[in-house]
Amino acid sequence: MTTESTPRTLYEKIWDAHVVRQRDDGTALLYIDRHLVHEVTSPQAFDGLRAAARTVRRPDLTLAVADHNIQTTARVDAAGQRLPVEDPQSAQQLTALVKNTAEFGIELIDDLAPEQGIVHVIGPEQGFTLPGATVVCGDSHTASHGALGALGFGIGTSEVEHVLATQTLLLKRSRSLEVRVDGALGPGTTPKDVALAIVATLGAGGGAGYVAEYTGSVFREMSIEGRLTVCNMSIEAGARAGLVAPDETTFAFLQGKPRAPKGADWDRAVAYWRTLRTDPGTRYDKSIAIDAATIAPLVTWGTSPDDVVPVTGIVPDPAELPDPARRAAAEKALAYMGLAPGTRMRDVAVDRIFIGSCTNSRIEDLRAAAAIARGRRVAANVKQALVVPGSGLVKRQAEAEGLDRIFIEAGFEWREPGCSMCLAMNPDKVPAGERCASTSNRNFVGRQGPGSRTHLLSPAMAAAAAVTGRLTDVREIA
């Protein structure tokens, strides 16, 4: 814990506390406190270790779980026996994770354990993610962990190998970006809408080279679940990490979590965590401000997460874009999405609904969706409506609250935890040409399956689209 007189941002404080060695060429060797490992981006890293006869430096700072490939249908039969994974390649990756973690002495949360879930859901839920810690994972949505005041960022597989071998990374410090949202959110407007509004304001590449810090009354009043949603989508604006300074909400969330500090350690930790805030008078390299009152329930219309309009809006006309490259990209996007300029978003019928992903699969998300689904039915034109809890513990909590019954009675499918329909790596996919109202984070070409068409929105809006069969302003039925 260094103490310096010059005012520093929260990001700089966490960075400084983890510099193992500053190099003359401007890079720093940064210590990594927490490493989450999953099945897709780790096999080649473990192979690299084996090839160089290297070991894992700190297995006690490393936690593994399978989430991307794993099927969300039943994992055991009626007799409680483990069911096989049907896709042989997925099975191979899942088996590799079991074998690699055993060989290198890393704790693996079993596929059948109630703690299993999406890496970015279980990190905070287990108290593995802590304020002021550096958290990495071979997954770009590691930005999520900034919700607890941790510096979380996604890394590639070579970096996974580097962290396994050395517990450090060679990095250059990013610039600081303040994203301030003050005011009161309107009815039906959720953290997901805040996240989409930020991405639309910054642009899909506007945060590249920066670490964002979310400030302002909206984040102070936001739950940890909501902050996780916003920090999660930092990467959709190009920012590798996003942070919210830890506060009483953070400490209340973490206290008693299985891996959070206990007793005297807890008191000492909280005292330190209280120092983790940007000093008054510190200048960020860049600042933007958004008035919360201007944020409406939002949906995406195109194939980039900054292609955002209010649900009450229309599909934009590419001809009105002055930049030829952007115009060409928008025309391609609309052709892919099968949408004509000027179409009311509320007239767009949907084929599938996906409520889940590391962005929106926590208990509050499920409560918000269930509040809309309660007493209603999934529309006849909707072929499939999935609800996929982010972890086994979220699933249990939801079942204890009766949310599963609400969803099932409304015609939704209630699934086992995993990444599911976010990324087309497991059996949950959107078929070519079909349109999905999705609470996930990316509307890229082919993201939910080859030829799939994605509209990103909040859990309540996804549930509203499920019961009407088209994109719907949640304020009209709430």
Add this chain to the structure above:
Amino acid sequence: MQPIGIIEGRAYPLGRPNIDTDIIIPAHWLKTVTREGLGKGAFETIRAEPGNVLEDERYKGAPILIAGANYGCGSSREHAAWAMADLGIRAVIAPSFSDIHAGNAFKNGILTVVLPQEQVDRLLEVAQDHPITIDLEHQTVTTPFQDRFGFEIDPFRKHCLLNGLDEIGITLAEEDAIAAHEARMAAETPWVPGAAAA
């Protein structure tokens, strides 16, 4: 890693903004447990488009790709860099890159060159029918028509690329500094170690 000095040859004039890593390598190719053979799936959806530059005979085997802003955005999948390397791409020129993808490219010996949009536009025009030369040592991109564009690169990355260095090897030489940090961590933030049952 193969050292990089001069990269010379044809360049795919792709030129689109926001090429995400799902475009570079779709998720169904990510179920592999090795780094090899991903070139087959590289840019699959673009290659399915009629008249696309990736399937154009003129650019076959080109070592350079020229793209629009925010190249490599989205997923952190290093498979994107492996797929590009397998396709034979050794350098990408664009107005901007995603941080994660630029790092992944670097770790696989692929040079990412940032140039202003107007210079990228000029290179896209030249690349239609002519080769392009990238000189890492002198940090220049040149064409057969006297164009000469300088670019910036992180000195550490330049050093590693020029010499084909293994980063883990470099870091392991810092053992004393890492151990010292760990001792400090155990004393000052004793709640950090031991969160997983190792």
